[in-house]
Amino acid sequence: MFxxxxxxxNFRNYVRAHIRLDRGLNLFVGDNAQGxxxxxxxxxxxxxxxxxxxxxxxxxxxxxxxxxDFPVARLACQVERAAGNxxxxxxxxxxxxxxxxxxxxxxxxxxxxxxxxxAVGQLCxxxxxxxxxxxxxxxxLMRRRYLDMMISQVDRGYLRAMQKYARVIQQRNSLLKxxxxxxxxxHELTFWxxxxxxxxxTIYWARADAxxxxxxxxxxxMERLSDGLESLxxxxxxxxxxxxxxxxxxxxxxxxxxxxxxxxxxxxxxxxAGATLxxxxxxxxxxxxxxxxxxxxxxxxxxRTAALAMRLAEASYxxxxxxxxxxxxxxxxxSELDARRRRALLEYIDTxxxxxxxxxxxxxxxxxxxxxxxxxxxxxxxxxxxEGE
Numbered sequence: 001m002f003x004x005x006x007x008x009x010n011f012r013n014y015v016r017a018h019i020r021l022d023r024g025l026n027l028f029v030g031d032n033a034q035g036x037x038x039x040x041x042x043x044x045x046x047x048x049x050x051x052x053x054x055x056x057x058x059x060x061x062x063x064x065x066x067x068x069d070f071p072v073a074r075l076a077c078q079v080e081r082a083a084g085n086x087x088x089x090x091x092x093x094x095x096x097x098x099x100x101x102x103x104x105x106x107x108x109x110x111x112x113x114x115x116x117x118x119a120v121g122q123l124c125x126x127x128x129x130x131x132x133x134x135x136x137x138x139x140x141l142m143r144r145r146y147l148d149m150m151i152s153q154v155d156r157g158y159l160r161a162m163q164k165y166a167r168v169i170q171q172r173n174s175l176l177k178x179x180x181x182x183x184x185x186x187h188e189l190t191f192w193x194x195x196x197x198x199x200x201x202t203i204y205w206a207r208a209d210a211x212x213x214x215x216x217x218x219x220x221x222m223e224r225l226s227d228g229l230e231s232l233x234x235x236x237x238x239x240x241x242x243x244x245x246x247x248x249x250x251x252x253x254x255x256x257x258x259x260x261x262x263x264x265x266x267x268x269x270x271x272x273a274g275a276t277l278x279x280x281x282x283x284x285x286x287x288x289x290x291x292x293x294x295x296x297x298x299x300x301x302x303x304r305t306a307a308l309a310m311r312l313a314e315a316s317y318x319x320x321x322x323x324x325x326x327x328x329x330x331x332x333x334x335s336e337l338d339a340r341r342r343r344a345l346l347e348y349i350d351t352x353x354x355x356x357x358x359x360x361x362x363x364x365x366x367x368x369x370x371x372x373x374x375x376x377x378x379x380x381x382x383x384x385x386x387e388g389e
Contacts, residue, residue, distance in 0.1 A: 001081035001124065001324050002354035003043065009074040010062040011092070012038035013381040021354070022374035027365075028358045029386075030378035036358035039378065040127060040329045042075050043356070046088055047125040047327075048149055049105060049116050057104060061094040071095070079123050082324040087111060088123055117160050121153035124326040126315045128333045132307040137295050140284040147285070150314050151206050154321035161202035168195045169276050177274040186271065193263045196279060201256030203280040204238055208255075210317060211236045211285065217313035218306075222289075224344050225305050231290055232306050239282035305341065308333070312348055319352075328355040334368060335361045 003021050008014040013035050028036050037053075044052050045060070054060050061073045071094035079086040091106040107119040134142045152159040172192040178184040215234040222232035240262040262278045263270075270277050287294040289302050298306065318326040328349050334342050334357060346368070349355050357372075359365050369375070375386045 001079055001322075001327065003077050003079050003123070003327060005078035006043070007074070007076045008039070008042050010065055010071075011042055011060060011073040011075060012062065014038065015062065015381060017381070017383045019376065019383050019385070021356070023354055024373035025350075025368070025371060026354070026356045026374040026376065027362075027368060027372035028356065028376045028378050028383070029362045029369075030358075030360065032360050034378045035381045035383075036360070036378045037129075037331050038381075039383070040331050040356060040358060043077070043123075043327065043329060044125050044127045046075055046077055046090055047121065047123045048153060049090070049107065049120050050149065052127055052129065057092050058094040060092050066094055077123065081123075082322075086122055088119070117156055117163065120156070120159055124153050124318055124322055124324070125329055126150075126311060126318060126326050127329045127331065128308070128311045129331045130333060130336060132311060132333075133300070133304050135310060136287050136298070136303040136306045140282075143285040143287075144281075144283055146310070146314075147207050147210060150317060151210050153326075154318060155206055157202060158206045161199045161206075165196065165199040165203060165280065168192060168199060169279065169281065172196055173275050176270055176276065179271050180274045186267065189263075189267065193260055196276070197256045197259040197263065200259045200279050201252040201254075204240075204255040204259070204283075205252035207280070207283065208236055208238075213317050213320065214310070214313045217316045218309045221309035221312040221348070222306060224348070225309055225341050227340065230302060230305070231288075232309055233286075233288040233291070234310075235286040235288070237284040237286050239278055239280070239284075304336070308337075308341070308345065312345070315349075315352065325353040328352050330355065330357045332358050332360060335359055335364050 002023050006019050006021060008017045010016075028039060030036050041052050051060060058066065058071075061071045065071045073092040074089070075092075076087070076089040079088065087110050089108040093103050093106070095103050105116070107114050107116065109119055109122055135146050148162060152162065172189070175184055175188060175192060179186055179188070211234060218232050218234055222230055240258055259279065266278045287306060289298045289306055292298070294303055294306055315326055315328060330349075334345070337345065357368060358378075359368070362369055377384045377386050
């Protein structure tokens with residue numbers, strides 16, 4: 001798939017921008033803090049309905065209109081894809097004093113209002129940023145987020161399970177606190193255990209299945225990027241324990257049963273803690289470089305290469321699941337790579353229909369500049385196509 005028309009209105013530092021994108025490589029050049037990252041964030045937001053950077057929706061609306069009666073940002077794109085052309089529109093409503101205007105997001109697919117779970121992944125994208133090193137060196141939350149954002153784009157059942165899981169765990173944690181305070185009985189957990197385990201079983205199974213593909217692809221990409229000098233291993237570490245070739249649940253029903261048993265075993269500890277201690281919200285992915293834990297023993301350069309390999313594996317996963325290419329977004333990533341790694345990365349992304357690359361240092365990327373089918377200058381929230389040499 002590829003985006004051929006993109007519009008941003010009152011998004012971040014953009015008042016209004018409307019551009020036509022090309023197939024192949026589109027290069028966006030500009031100084032820092034001009035809007036390059038905001039542009040890629042907008043596309044990723046259209047894909048996942050979740051920002052790659054903002055903690056709340058109001059952060060996405062242009063500051064100058066936040067105090068207006070109706071602060072709203074609008075994103076829209078036209079996409080060509082194997083499943084049929086797509087018109088996607090997202091309105092982001094900031095805080096408002098009018099109770100008739102609820103803050104949040106509204107989405108339309110081909111002009112028809114849709115729920116978030118129906119709109120996520122209609123446009124599919126993979127985003128590379130300089131912060132991806134946190135997937136390797138950061139806390140487990142970053143690795144869970146990596147999986148969640150990826151799988152949700154191609155598996156609506158997974159997204160619905162995630163939404164249900166979040167609601168149930170909130171209810172269950174509230175009950176645990178009440179039991180701890182002797183305001184409720186432990187047997188009341190049985191219903192919520194079942195609800196949590198059914199949603200959790202779906203999540204566990206999808207993550208384990210995705211890691212089966214990702215692990216192999218990430219290993220191969222790491223070998224390519226390092227010229228065979230470094231190895232990368234990804235191992236799923238579910239919070240209920242035990243996932244190896246001899247002891248791996250075969251489907252979501254078996255995952256559900258295992259989680260119910262784990263919740264029952266953990267009940268005394270959970271009541272004492274007043275919180276749910278077992279479930280996908282405690283999962284991790286162990287990352288090994290040359291057989292050693294990457295967060296503790298790998299250099300920053302190795303961690304960065306591993307994160308890049310994982311993003312390339314994500315692109316491969318999305319392509320396989322969709323039967324179509326995701327849009328590839330690289331936010332100022334190439335300038336941080338040496339020539340060999342940059343060449344290996346470009347050889348792979350050249351196989352995708354569309355890539356958007358941003359840089360503040362075009363002189364270091366002359367090879368990218370000359371091969372780009374579309375070249376743009378980003379300055380103070382404006383985007384201009386550049387046709388010169």
